[in-house]
Amino acid sequence: MTDRTVSLERLGTLLREFPVVAILGPRQIGKTTLAEQYAQTVTGPVHVFDLERPADLRRLQDPMLALEDLRGLVVLDEIQRKPDVFPVLRVLADRKRRPASFLVLGSAAPELLRQSSETLAGRIAHHYLTGFQPCEVSARQLDRLWLRGGFPRSFLARTDEASALWRDEFITTFLERDLPQLGFRTPATTLRRFWSMLAHAHGGIWNASEFGRSLGTSDHTARNHVERLASTFVVRILQPFHANVKKRQVKSPKVYVADSGLLHSLLGLQTKEDLLGHGKAGFSFEGFAMQVVIEQVKARPHECFFWSTHGDADLDLLIARGNRRVGFEFKLSSAPDLSASMRTACEHLELDKLWVVHHGKQRYLLATNIEAVPLRDLAQVELW
Numbered sequence: 001m002t003d004r005t006v007s008l009e010r011l012g013t014l015l016r017e018f019p020v021v022a023i024l025g026p027r028q029i030g031k032t033t034l035a036e037q038y039a040q041t042v043t044g045p046v047h048v049f050d051l052e053r054p055a056d057l058r059r060l061q062d063p064m065l066a067l068e069d070l071r072g073l074v075v076l077d078e079i080q081r082k083p084d085v086f087p088v089l090r091v092l093a094d095r096k097r098r099p100a101s102f103l104v105l106g107s108a109a110p111e112l113l114r115q116s117s118e119t120l121a122g123r124i125a126h127h128y129l130t131g132f133q134p135c136e137v138s139a140r141q142l143d144r145l146w147l148r149g150g151f152p153r154s155f156l157a158r159t160d161e162a163s164a165l166w167r168d169e170f171i172t173t174f175l176e177r178d179l180p181q182l183g184f185r186t187p188a189t190t191l192r193r194f195w196s197m198l199a200h201a202h203g204g205i206w207n208a209s210e211f212g213r214s215l216g217t218s219d220h221t222a223r224n225h226v227e228r229l230a231s232t233f234v235v236r237i238l239q240p241f242h243a244n245v246k247k248r249q250v251k252s253p254k255v256y257v258a259d260s261g262l263l264h265s266l267l268g269l270q271t272k273e274d275l276l277g278h279g280k281a282g283f284s285f286e287g288f289a290m291q292v293v294i295e296q297v298k299a300r301p302h303e304c305f306f307w308s309t310h311g312d313a314d315l316d317l318l319i320a321r322g323n324r325r326v327g328f329e330f331k332l333s334s335a336p337d338l339s340a341s342m343r344t345a346c347e348h349l350e351l352d353k354l355w356v357v358h359h360g361k362q363r364y365l366l367a368t369n370i371e372a373v374p375l376r377d378l379a380q381v382e383l384w
Helices: 005-017 031-039 054-059 063-067 085-093 109-119 139-148 160-181 188-200 208-215 219-231 260-266 272-276 281-297 340-349 375-380
Strands: 020-024 046-050 072-077 100-106 124-128 235-240 254-257 304-308 314-321 324-331 353-358 364-367 370-374
Touching (some): 005 100, 031 046, 031 072, 031 100, 063 085, 085 100, 085 109, 139 375, 188 208, 188 260, 260 281, 272 281, 281 324, 324 340, 340 364
Parallel strands (some): 072 100, 235 304, 353 370
């Protein structure tokens, strides 16, 4: 069983405070299911428009006429397909006594966020929906979640083979149908090759020139490709943090395939044995655990960094919010040790706390403000 209670409670909170709430996330991550589950908790009328259905698109040919008289909860799925709705939502959101609340679902971040920020500033809140998290599954399913990723159909598949097949089909459909519908015209074969290259560089420093040469194109085109994949939530770009220290620091970002299951499909890994025997296993665990931490802390992209010097120190994840800085290291180990790099990061970055998230079962102190914690226990730990 899986439980999305946290997301449902978050939606309820946001809709009490804002007239418009957007659920953002990749295709097939469960946005529609979450909206349906929330609608079942609503006591008043619910109106649903699925903008991938021609009939619903026709109903919204005149958005003001279609929406103005509705009361209760109005759900607009795949909102990026109908951008002229946003100015209408601004007018409807400003009405007195708020006769209707609007829940909009989208799979393409840049256009949706641009539209919402330009027309709905102060009226809209965003809820970023990721795949299933450890707190939403049982403890014995943690390795399964890591292997298969958080997409509901992948995680809930009957066998590992069935899960791998679903992910392979998702990748094909995403590249051949979904991206072109969002306006991306690069051939699917080119993007698949590029995405596979990113999988092999998962957790590494992003070098646009190197990727461009390998792909037989320019570094500008390589940057466009990675930004396109990031804009649809299937790639994470982690920016470097620059501390005021007398060390040469890495200035290029890191890249991760956002979902561990998609990473493993791009690497050709189907079973836990395949994964643990692969050279990217440690980096895979790093990306998986990083997503769990970011989701639990509710960190926004502009709050998340890594830190690395050319030589002797690095930090996998730094979350900086206000005057607080909390660091995270991720170790595919049952009992990680204290390292000189951890001490250096604490000292130079002036961390309030450094958590070492690992794959074991014990929680223990490594130093005064450095603590090792199992990934399986994160939901019970106050990380921030």
